[in-house]
Amino acid sequence: MHLRGKVSYLGILVGILVAISCIYIDISKNSFYLVTANHEIVGIVKGSKALNEVLDSIKKTDGEAFLKFLSYKKVKPTRNFISQRELEKNIREKLSLKSKVYSIRINGEEVVKVRNYEDYKNIIEGLKKYYYPKVGGNIKVLSYNIKEKIDVVEILDYYKNTVDVDDAIQKIVDGKMIVSEYEVKEGDTIWNIALDNDVSIEDIRLVNPELNIDKIKIGQKIKIVKKKPYVNVEIVAMVSSSECIPYDTKKIIDKNLKKGIQKVKEKGQNGVAYVEKKIVVLNDDVVEEDIVLNKIVKQPKDEVLVLGAKKDLYVAFNGFIRPSRGVVTSRFGYRWGRMHEGVDIAASTGTPIYAAASGRVIFAGWKSGYGKCVIINHGNGYQTVYGHASRIYVRSGQYINKGERIAAVGSTGRSTGPHLHFEVRKNGIPQNPLKYIK
Ligand SMILES: [Zn+2]
Structure with a gap:
């Protein structure tokens, strides 16, 4: 059936009816049409005017x-009719015609295309x-700010080039590859x-196949490839x-006690504080933390330790002790397709973290991903890392003994709950820590 013929026929009919009665115009307007494209139903539309407007829009x-x-x-009047917009969409999709889609541009660069303006919102x-702060406690968001300029532009493209909302978000947060040289x-x-x-x-190994990572030399160039999200929220x-x-520890040196031995004279007790803080989170990292209120609800009680005469530092490597009490929740090795370079020991916030062996603190502070983090160099090529701490009790450069409290368990950095992320490295290569813990 030729549509144009039908439409003009309708026009004449409507014209005649107008002369007779207004009621007939209403009936004509409210005729329902079942539309098929390529022999498949694409929907019912209400009124010939609506149908013609859709066809005109596609013709354009x-x-x-x-x-x-x-x-x-x-067809008979029905409640199951669709909007003009929907009909146009269905016809274009069925006939593989380009459709109006929305190109989302971040700082001028097209990142994804979606079908609806609502998708953009x-x-x-x-x-x-996605970036809602992942920290413990009651959170009240004061402001959100996407630092990039995001535009949405209506363009014509095939639906197959569009993505749905979830995929679009994933693409934006996954970001693009940034290649640099170190x-x-x-x-x-x-x-x-x-x-x-x-x-x-593992990332370095993958993008530098020629590199012998056990023998890197000064001046050598290493390719660094990482993904950077398209947005900074x-x-x-x-x-x-x-x-x-966490309680403090008072130490008493006892020269009569054998080296390396320690005894608890008085057990420490943790206190409790009600804390209100203002935090600034950039994507997944807490970049600023201002304590607004810190009310002590219960005072901590010091622990008194008696230590045997001080040991020589940098003693020959003789194994590591378990750095914290708790349950190993994630082992060393591949996890979700990514190398997990240590073990996770779950314990409640504030649980003490002890030095796995004596050595010198070479890092104590905030490390991207690791949150509050301590790194100890034990000599003989060994280093240990302690991540996601809530508190750090040591400074970089400080010498510490095996078993000395260096930090407290927390959930800072990329962490989903309080735990200690513990790594053992030998000459820079991650080792399975469980093989070293006595
Ligand atoms: Zn971990």
């Missing part, structure tokens, strides 16, 4: 050739949810290079929580 971008694949017939909301400096180990550049050793929030105040 695609000419009239598509009409021969289209047919329609009048949902993506913005989804990004806020020049090896004196004192670098492959492990420190990986930490400083926020990539895993800054969230300011107030967080209130009950926090543990």
Whole structure:
């Protein structure tokens, strides 16, 4: 059936009816048409005017050739009719015609295309949810700010080139590959290079197949490839929580006690504080933390330790002790397709973390991903890492004994709950820590 013929026929009919009565115009307007494209139903539309507007809109971008694949017939009034917009969408999809889609541009660069304007709004909301602060306590978000300029532009494209909201969010947060080069400096180990550049050793190995990571040389260039999200979402929030105040440890040196032996004279007790803080989170990292209120609910009680006469530092390696009480929740090795370079020991916030062996603290502070982190150099090529701490009790450069309390368990950095992430490295290569713990 030729549509144009039908339409003009209708026009004449409507014209005649107008002369008779207004009621008939209403009836004509409210005729329902079942439309098929390529012999498949694409929907019912209410009114010939609506149908014609849809066809005109398609003609504007695609000419009239598509009409021969289209047919329609009048049907009984029904509630199951669709909007003009939906009908146009369905016809274009069925006939593989380009459709109006929305190109989302971040700082001018097209990142994804979606079908609806609402999808764009949902993506913005989804990004806020994705980066919702992952910290303990009651969170009240004060502001969200996406630092990049995000535009949405209506363009014509095939639906197959669009993605749904979830995939769009994933693509934006996965980001794009950034390639850079790192020049090896004196004192670098492959492990420190990986930490400083926020990539895993496995990532370095993959993109530098020629590199012998056991023998890196000063001046050597190492390719660093990492993904950078298309957006930087800054969230300011107030967080209130009950926090543990770890007890302090008083040490008494007893020269009559054998070296390396320690005894608890008085057991310590953690205190409790009600803390309110203002935090600034950039994507997944807490970049600022201001304590607004810190009310002590229960005072901590010091622990008194008696230590045997002080040991020589840098003693020959003689194994590590378990750095914290708790349950091993994630082992060393591949996890979700990524190398897990240590073990996770779950314990409640505030649980003491002890030095696995004596040595010198070479890092104590915030490390991307690791949160509050301590790294100890034990000599003989051994280093240990302690991540996600809530508190750090040592400074970089300080010498410490095996079993000395260096930090407290927490959930800072990329962490989903309080635990200690513990790594053992030998000459920069991650080792399975469970093989070393006595
Ligand atoms: Zn871990």
